[in-house]
Amino acid sequence: MNPIALAITGASGSIYGLRLLQWLVRSGRPVYLMVSQAGQIVLRMEQGIEVPATPEAATRWFSERYGAAPGQIRVFGRQQWTAPVASGSNPPEAMVVCPCTTGTLASIAAGISNDLIDRAADVALKERRKLILVVRETPFSEIHLENMLKLTRLGAVVMPANPGFYHNPQSLDDLADFMVARVLDHLGIGHSLMPRWGSEPE
Numbered sequence: 001m002n003p004i005a006l007a008i009t010g011a012s013g014s015i016y017g018l019r020l021l022q023w024l025v026r027s028g029r030p031v032y033l034m035v036s037q038a039g040q041i042v043l044r045m046e047q048g049i050e051v052p053a054t055p056e057a058a059t060r061w062f063s064e065r066y067g068a069a070p071g072q073i074r075v076f077g078r079q080q081w082t083a084p085v086a087s088g089s090n091p092p093e094a095m096v097v098c099p100c101t102t103g104t105l106a107s108i109a110a111g112i113s114n115d116l117i118d119r120a121a122d123v124a125l126k127e128r129r130k131l132i133l134v135v136r137e138t139p140f141s142e143i144h145l146e147n148m149l150k151l152t153r154l155g156a157v158v159m160p161a162n163p164g165f166y167h168n169p170q171s172l173d174d175l176a177d178f179m180v181a182r183v184l185d186h187l188g189i190g191h192s193l194m195p196r197w198g199s200e201p202e
Contacts, residue, residue: 001028001029001030002029002030002092002093003029003030003031003032003084003092003093004024004029004030004031004032004092004093004094004095004096004187005031005032005033005034005085005092005094005095005096005120005124006020006021006024006031006032006033006034006095006096006098007033007034007035007036007039007095007096007097007098007100007104007117007120007121008033008034008035008036008039008043008098008099009036009038009039009097009099009100009101009103009104009117010036010037010038010039010041010042010101010103011042011099011100011101011102011135011136011137011161012042012046012099012136013046013099013134013136013161014039014042014043014046014047014049014099015046015047015172015173015176016098016099016134016136016161016176016179016180017039017098017099018043018047019173019176019177019180020096020098020180020183020184021033021062021066021073022066023180023184023189023191023193024189025066025067025068025072025073027184027189027190027191028069028072029072029189030071030072030073030074031068031072031073031074032074032076032083032084032085032092032120033058033059033062033073033074033075033076034075034076034078034085034116034117034120035051035058035075036078036101036104036115036117037078038101054077055074055075055076055077055080056075058075059073059074059075062075076116077116078115078116078117079115079116080116081116081119083116083120085116085119085120085123086116086119086120086123087123088123088126088127091123091124091127091129092120092124092129093129093130094124094129094130094131094132094187095120095121095124095129095130095131095132096131096132096133096134096183096187097117097121097131097132097133097134098132098134098179098183099134099135099136099161100133100134100135100136101135101136101137102135102137102140102141102143102144102147104117104118104121104133105133105135105144105147105148105151106143106147108121108122108125108131108133108151108156109147109150109151125151125154125155125156128155130157130186130187131151131155131156131157132156132157132159132183132186132187133148133151133156133157133158133159134159134160134161134179134183135148135158135159135160135161136160136161157186159179159182159183159186161179162179163175163176163178163179164178166197167194167195177193177194178193178194180193181193181194
């Protein structure tokens with residue numbers, strides 16, 4: 001299967017990125033994983049997770065945590081320009097930034113590729129691959145809205161982290177899974193996270 005790139009940045013809502021990673025692994029998809037420096041801080045604050053310092057150690061840690069097959073998860077560093085996601089000659093099938101800070105949103109909208117996450121998103125846009133941005137901020141400023149509009153017009157899918165409640169969530173995982181299900185739907189990856197609207201009798 002073609003790889004999916006997943007970037008976890010420093011917005012609150014790291015649970016979204018981790019649950020998405022879990023379901024991508026369950027689906028059998030190879031995952032190119034990138035975690036920003038701020039993302040590492042938020043993972044520590046929200047999940048009590050200390051991401052290992054090197055890409056190699058982080059790859060082993062995430063693979064063991066999520067029961068990934070050998071080579072299924074590959075973690076890349078912020079300045080690892082030799083990563084496949086850095087070039088249009090070897091892009092992943094799709095990229096998801098989850099959660100996505102408004103700073104990352106701005107960098108992508110402006111085409112600033114100062115780190116691997118920004119560059120990978122730039123590659124996804126120029127190669128016409130699917131780019132999904134799970135933006136987590138409230139309220140949105142006019143700048144944020146303009147950046148989202150610009151990226152939507154460029155072909156990205158802007159999917160603010162706004163979970164629904166009609167599935168009667170009973171836990172934080174249930175809330176996160178609402179968004180994860182929407183992301184997986186846009187990636188064309190099957191799941192059993194929740195029943196689809198209208199699939200059950202009233």
